[in-house]
Amino acid sequence: MTSILILNGPNLNLLGTRQPEVYGHVTLTDIAEMCRAHAAAHDLEILFEQSNHEGQLIDHIHAARGRDLGIVLNAGAYTHTSVALRDAISSVELPVVEVHLSNIHAREPFRHLSHIAPVALGQIAGFGAKGYLLAIDALLDHTRGAE
Ligand code: DQA
Numbered sequence: 191m192t193s194i195l196i197l198n199g200p201n202l203n204l205l206g207t208r209q210p211e212v213y214g215h216v217t218l219t220d221i222a223e224m225c226r227a228h229a230a231a232h233d234l235e236i237l238f239e240q241s242n243h244e245g246q247l248i249d250h251i252h253a254a255r256g257r258d259l260g261i262v263l264n265a266g267a268y269t270h271t272s273v274a275l276r277d278a279i280s281s282v283e284l285p286v287v288e289v290h291l292s293n294i295h296a297r298e299p300f301r302h303l304s305h306i307a308p309v310a311l312g313q314i315a316g317f318g319a320k321g322y323l324l325a326i327d328a329l330l331d332h333t334r335g336a337e
Pocket of ligand 1: 200201202264269289290291293294301
């Protein structure tokens with residue numbers, strides 16, 4: 191069975207209680223379950239990870255090389271700051287779909303810049319947890335369309 195990595199950055203472990211007016215009440219565990227249920231219909235395995243540490247996120251991206259079809263990445267605040275994450279994505283040459291629960295373009299100006307976007311297939315932002323499912327579909331369309 192093929193697999194994809196769904197990788198979550200800092201503070202996303204607090205979803206459910208973190209600023210629910212921005213991020214809603216869904217927890218990261220709920221999102222993982224939604225993704226697994228969605229993927230089952232596509233004969234796809236989901237590897238679901240979260241870390242608050244930039245280097246650990248980079249290690250997860252490296253580990254995906256040669257193992258996974260691609261990556262769904264919500265890098266949290268590292269989206270706006272991390273050249274190292276961007277370089278990791280460029281290095282592994284895997285398709286990446288960038289996801290954000292909130293619409294980062296409708297928020298503070300510092301969230302409008304994404305270091306991930308130029309090396310991603312595309313970005314999905316503002317649709318809450320549903321964005322992860324849209325990202326899985328986009329990744330599958332891209333990779334299976336290319337087979
Ligand atoms: C986020 C948006 C980021 O700006 C923020 O730092 C997050 C979550 C989102 O999913 O909307 O941690 O990536």
